Amino acid sequence: MVRNKIYPSYFTWGTLAFYSIFFIVPSLMGFYYSFTDWNSYSDAIHFIGLDNFKVMFSADENYVSFIVNTVNFTISTVILKTVLGLAFALILNEGIRMKGFHRVMLFMPSIVPMLVVGLIFKSILNPATGLLNETLRYIGLDVLTQKWLVDANWAFKSIIAVDTWKGVGYIMIILLAGLQSIDKSYYEAAEIDGASGWHKLKYITVPLLMPALAVTTVLNMLHGLKVFEVVYVLTNGGPGYATDVLYTAIFKEFSMGRYGVGTALSSMLFLFMTIIGYFIIRLMAKEGARE
Amino acid sequence: MKKNPVQFVLKNSFAWVLSIIMFIPLLLIVVNSFKDRVGANSMSMSLPKTLHWSNFATVIEEGKLVQSFFNSLFYTSASTVLGIALSSIAAYIFARNATKLNRFLYFFIIMGIAMPINFVTLTKVMQVTNLMNTQLGIIILLAVMSIPFSVFLIYGFVNSVPRELDEAGIVDGCPPLRLFYSIILPLLTPVIVTVGILNFMGAWNDFVLPLYYLNDTAKWPMTLAVYNFFGRFQVNWNLVSADIVLTTLPVIVIYLLGQRYIISGMTSGSVKG
Numbered sequence: 001m002v003r004n005k006i007y008p009s010y011f012t013w014g015t016l017a018f019y020s021i022f023f024i025v026p027s028l029m030g031f032y033y034s035f036t037d038w039n040s041y042s043d044a045i046h047f048i049g050l051d052n053f054k055v056m057f058s059a060d061e062n063y064v065s066f067i068v069n070t071v072n073f074t075i076s077t078v079i080l081k082t083v084l085g086l087a088f089a090l091i092l093n094e095g096i097r098m099k100g101f102h103r104v105m106l107f108m109p110s111i112v113p114m115l116v117v118g119l120i121f122k123s124i125l126n127p128a129t130g131l132l133n134e135t136l137r138y139i140g141l142d143v144l145t146q147k148w149l150v151d152a153n154w155a156f157k158s159i160i161a162v163d164t165w166k167g168v169g170y171i172m173i174i175l176l177a178g179l180q181s182i183d184k185s186y187y188e189a190a191e192i193d194g195a196s197g198w199h200k201l202k203y204i205t206v207p208l209l210m211p212a213l214a215v216t217t218v219l220n221m222l223h224g225l226k227v228f229e230v231v232y233v234l235t236n237g238g239p240g241y242a243t244d245v246l247y248t249a250i251f252k253e254f255s256m257g258r259y260g261v262g263t264a265l266s267s268m269l270f271l272f273m274t275i276i277g278y279f280i281i282r283l284m285a286k287e288g289a290r291e
Numbered sequence: 292m293k294k295n296p297v298q299f300v301l302k303n304s305f306a307w308v309l310s311i312i313m314f315i316p317l318l319l320i321v322v323n324s325f326k327d328r329v330g331a332n333s334m335s336m337s338l339p340k341t342l343h344w345s346n347f348a349t350v351i352e353e354g355k356l357v358q359s360f361f362n363s364l365f366y367t368s369a370s371t372v373l374g375i376a377l378s379s380i381a382a383y384i385f386a387r388n389a390t391k392l393n394r395f396l397y398f399f400i401i402m403g404i405a406m407p408i409n410f411v412t413l414t415k416v417m418q419v420t421n422l423m424n425t426q427l428g429i430i431i432l433l434a435v436m437s438i439p440f441s442v443f444l445i446y447g448f449v450n451s452v453p454r455e456l457d458e459a460g461i462v463d464g465c466p467p468l469r470l471f472y473s474i475i476l477p478l479l480t481p482v483i484v485t486v487g488i489l490n491f492m493g494a495w496n497d498f499v500l501p502l503y504y505l506n507d508t509a510k511w512p513m514t515l516a517v518y519n520f521f522g523r524f525q526v527n528w529n530l531v532s533a534d535i536v537l538t539t540l541p542v543i544v545i546y547l548l549g550q551r552y553i554i555s556g557m558t559s560g561s562v563k564g
Contacts, residue, residue, distance in 0.1 A: 003387075003388050003390075004388065005467070006387075006388075006457065006461060006467055006470070007383075007384050007387045007388035007467065008384075008467055009384065009388070009392075009393070011380050011381070011383075011384050011467070011468075011471070012380065012381040012384045012385065012393075012396065014377060014380075015377040015378065015380065015381035015400070015438065015442075016381070016396065016400070018377060018431065018434070018435050018438070019377075019400055019403065019435060019438050019439075021416065021420070022413065022416060022431065022432060022435040023403055023406070023408065023435055023436075023438075025416060026408065026409045026410075026412040026413040026415070026416050027406065027408075027409045027412070029409070029412040029415065029416075030409040030411070030412045033411075033412055033415075088309060091302060091305055091306075092302070092305075092306055092309075095298070095299055095302055095303075096302060096303060096306050097303055098306075101310070102306045102307075102309070102310050103554065104547070104550055105309075105310035105313050105314055106309060106310060106313055107550070107553075107554055108313055108314065108317065108543075108546070109313055109316075109317075110557075111492055111496075111542055111543075111546045111553065112317065112496075112539055112542065112543075113495070113496035113498065113514055113538070113539065113542065114496065114498070115496075115498045115514050115517065115518055116514075116517070116535050116538060116539050117316075119517070119518075119521055119531065119535060120316045120317070120319065120320055120535065121316065123319070123334045123528060124316060124319065124334075126334070129332065129333045129334055130334065131315075131316075131319060131334060131335065131336065134333070134335060165312075165313075165316075169313060170557065173554060222404070222405055225407070226407050228499060229498055229499065233518070247407075250410065250411065251410075251502075251503075253411070254410065254411055254414075254503070259411050259414075262411040263409065263411045263412055266407070266409040266410070266411055266412075267409065269407050270406060270407055270409060273405055273406060273407050274402070274405065274406055276405065277402055277404070277405025277406060278402070278405075280405060281398065281401055281402050281404060281405055282398070284401065284404075284443065285394075285397065285398050285401060
C-alpha cells in the first residue's frame with residue numbers, strides 16, 4: 001500500500017501506452033488483417049479466410065523460398081559468427097600488444113550503419129572493378145574471382161559473408177569478456193593433470209563460456225530473422241528472387257499495395273519469434289532480477 | 292604463461308590482419324572520396340594524386356546534406372530523450388515496486404527485444420494517429436523501438452541503487468516524482484549515458500522507419516538521403532564515397548569518443564558474468 005504511494009503505477013502508464021499503441025497493437029491487428037484482402041486499391045476490406053496463406057504456400061509463388069532463405073541466413077550467420085568469433089576470441093585472449101586499438105578496430109563495423117556497409121560492399125564485390133576481384137587477380141588467383149552479387153549461386157553467400165564481416169567483431173568482444181571472466185586456476189589445475197589444449201577447450205573453456213555463447217546465439221538469431229537492410233541494399237532480393245528474405249518480401253508487398261499478404265507474412269514471423277522469444281526473454285528477466 | 296616468441300609474433304600478426312580486414316572497406320571509401328570521377332571509377336586503394344575536397348562541397352549541395360543532417364540530428368536527439376524519459380521511469384517503478392502485475396508488465400515490455408515489428412499494420416496506426424509522413428511520427432517510433440532494451444538495461448541498474456536513499460528522501464517529505472528525478476535519476480547517470488549513446492547511434496543508423504513512413508524528401512534523415520543519392524549518382528563513386536563519409540563521420544566520432552561506454556554497454560547488458 002505504502003509502496004504504491006511512493007512508486008505509483010501510473011508513472012508507467014505513459015510508457016505502456018506508447019509501447020502498446022506503436023508496438024503491440026500493430027502486431028495484434030496483423031492477425032486480423034491477415035485474413036482480409038486489405039490493399040491500396042480499394043477502401044473496402046473483405047474477410048477472405050485463409051486465402052492469403054494459400055497464396056503464400058502455393059507452388060506458383062516464391063514465398064516458401066523467402067522463408068527458407070530467412071532460415072538459411074539465420075542458421076548460417078549464427079554458425080559463422082559464433083565459430084569465427086570464438087576462434088578470434090581464443091587467439092586474441094592473451095599475449096596481444098595494443099589490445100585497445102585492436103578492440104576498437106574489430107568493433108568498428110558494428111557501429112557503421114548497415115546501409116553504408118551495404119553500399120561499400122556493393123563496390124567491393126563488383127565483378128569488374130571491385131576491390132575483391134581486383135585483389136584476387138593481382139595475386140594471381142583469377143580462378144577464384146566470381147560475379148559475387150550477380151551470380152545466383154554466389155549472391156546469397158556474399159550477403160551472408162558481408163553480414164558476418166559486420167557482426168563478428170561484436171560477437172568476439174562479448175565472448176572475449178566471457179573468456180576473461182574464467183578463473184585462471186582451472187587451466188593451471190588442468191595443466192598439472194596433463195590436459196591437452198583441446199581438452200582444456202572442450203572441458204573448461206566451452207562449458208564455462210556457455211552463458212556468453214547462449215547470449216550471442218540469441219542475439220544472432222534475432223538479428224538473422226529480422227534481416228532486411230543488408231539484402232535490400234546489396235541485391236534487393238535479386239537475381240530474380242534468389243536472395244529475397246521475409247522482410248524484403250514484406251516491403252515489396254507493401255510497396256505494391258498488397259497489404260493483406262504482407263501482413264500475413266509479418267504475422268507469421270511475429271508468431272514464430274514471439275514463441276521463441278518467450279523462453280529467451282523469461283530467462284533474461286530472471287537473470288536481471290537476481291542481481 | 293609460457294613465453295613463446297613464434298606464437299607471440301603469429302598471434303600479433305593475426306590481430307593486425309583482422310584489424311586491417313575490418314578497416315580496409317572503410318578506408319577504401321575515405322580514399323576514394325578524395326579522387327576525381329575517373330580515378331574513383333575503379334574504386335581501388337591507390338592514393339589520389341590530388342585531394343579533391345570539392346567532392347564534399349558538391350555532395351553537400353547535390354545531396355541536400357545540410358538539411359538531412361539537421362533532420363537526423365533532430366530525430367536522433369529528440370527520440371533519444373523521449374526514449375530515455377519513457378524507459379527510465381518505467382524501469383524504476385518496475386524494479387522498486389515489484390508486484391506481480393509489475394513483474395508481468397516488465398516482462399511484457401522486454402518481450403519487445405524479440406518481437407518483430409509489423410510495418411504494414413503500423414501504417415494503419417500511423418494514419419489513425421495522423422503521424423504518417425510527419426517528423427513527430429518518426430521521433431515517436433524511434434523512441435518506442437528503443438524502449439524494450441533500454442528498460443532492460445536500466446532495470447538491472449536500478450536494483451543496484453540502495454533503497455535507503457529512497458527512504459531518506461521520503462522521510463524528508465519528497466513527493467514521488469521528485470524522488471525519481473532529483474534523487475534516483477542522477478544516480479542512474481552511467482546507465483543513462485550508455486543507453487543514450489546506444490539509442491543515439493541506433494536512431495542515426497536507422498533506415499527502415501523513414502523508408503516506410505517518410506515520403507517527403509525534405510524530411511529525410513541522412514541514411515535515406517545517402518541511399519537516394521547513390522541511386523542518382525551511381526556512376527560517380529567519388530561523390531557517393533564522399534556522401535558516405537559525411538554520413539558515417541558522426542557515428543565514428545561518437546564511437547571513438549565514447550567507445551568505453553559503447554562497447555561495455557553493448558556487451559555488459561548480455562554478460563554480467
